[in-house]
Amino acid sequence: MSRKSTIAWMLVFLALNLYANLLPRLVALPPLNWFAYAIGFFVLAWAAGRWLLGVRNLAGFGLGFAPGWGRQLGIGFLLGALAWGLKNAIFFAMGKFDVVGVMDFGFIATLLVQALLGMFFASAINDLMIRGYWHAWCRRAGQLRWYVAIATVLYVLDDAWNVGFDPVDSLFSLVLGIALAWTVLKTGRIWMSIGIHWGGNMVYRVMSGFDGRGVVRLANVQEGSQYDLVAIVVTALLIPAVYWLVRGAAPADAGPDSRAGALVDEPLRDLR
Numbered sequence: 001m002s003r004k005s006t007i008a009w010m011l012v013f014l015a016l017n018l019y020a021n022l023l024p025r026l027v028a029l030p031p032l033n034w035f036a037y038a039i040g041f042f043v044l045a046w047a048a049g050r051w052l053l054g055v056r057n058l059a060g061f062g063l064g065f066a067p068g069w070g071r072q073l074g075i076g077f078l079l080g081a082l083a084w085g086l087k088n089a090i091f092f093a094m095g096k097f098d099v100v101g102v103m104d105f106g107f108i109a110t111l112l113v114q115a116l117l118g119m120f121f122a123s124a125i126n127d128l129m130i131r132g133y134w135h136a137w138c139r140r141a142g143q144l145r146w147y148v149a150i151a152t153v154l155y156v157l158d159d160a161w162n163v164g165f166d167p168v169d170s171l172f173s174l175v176l177g178i179a180l181a182w183t184v185l186k187t188g189r190i191w192m193s194i195g196i197h198w199g200g201n202m203v204y205r206v207m208s209g210f211d212g213r214g215v216v217r218l219a220n221v222q223e224g225s226q227y228d229l230v231a232i233v234v235t236a237l238l239i240p241a242v243y244w245l246v247r248g249a250a251p252a253d254a255g256p257d258s259r260a261g262a263l264v265d266e267p268l269r270d271l272r
Helices: 003-026 031-053 069-094 105-141 144-163 167-187 191-208 225-236 238-245
Strands: 098-102 216-219
Touching: 003 031, 003 105, 003 144, 031 105, 069 167, 069 191, 069 225, 069 238, 105 144, 105 167, 105 191, 144 167, 167 191, 167 225, 167 238, 191 216, 191 238, 225 238
Parallel strands: none
Antiparallel strands: 098 216
């Protein structure tokens, strides 16, 4: 891959990252506008991939609908929900919070619908931009041996948009990033990674909602380093879990998406 081609990938990544992370911080996005913004991200990724990077469609970034994609998404969702659910169960047992009731049905129904859709798109945006995008680059550049490291570091840095450069949060993102990137490396697709993200985010929204009010009413919420440690240890359990689940998957560079014409055959286009 030429230097110009690599620069093109970096510039497109910067544009996607600013769209995904900066735009919502500059412009207020009520729910309907937010969904338009989310769809716009995939349109932008498709257009930039096709006309600047030589990627025919979003399948080239791991978002193809080859057989098994739904199963990978579902397994990932279950894993993420179980991991975040286990963390909350341990937090409750440790006295991090008290449950004093539940919200009314109307509030719960609205929250769950918004969370299911919003968290799916938010998860898919992050996974395409970080894991799918750079998996495509590593495959093209013959650098798959560095893929997990590259995707994990970029995920830690990208997460700083939300939490800043906090050592504990960075360690949490590092552990989670390894698990997510490994699923993509082994399957060649981002569906299981999206599912893990989606399931974990759903449980988080069930507990905390979008404004601190979730399905259950919490009281006496405590903070402390012991809870951070629990979160990191439980998240680390995802690494052996996904390793076991995808251990028999075909190598990513021989997977169904890479044979389906998702990437164009001619050399990667350079920016002019």
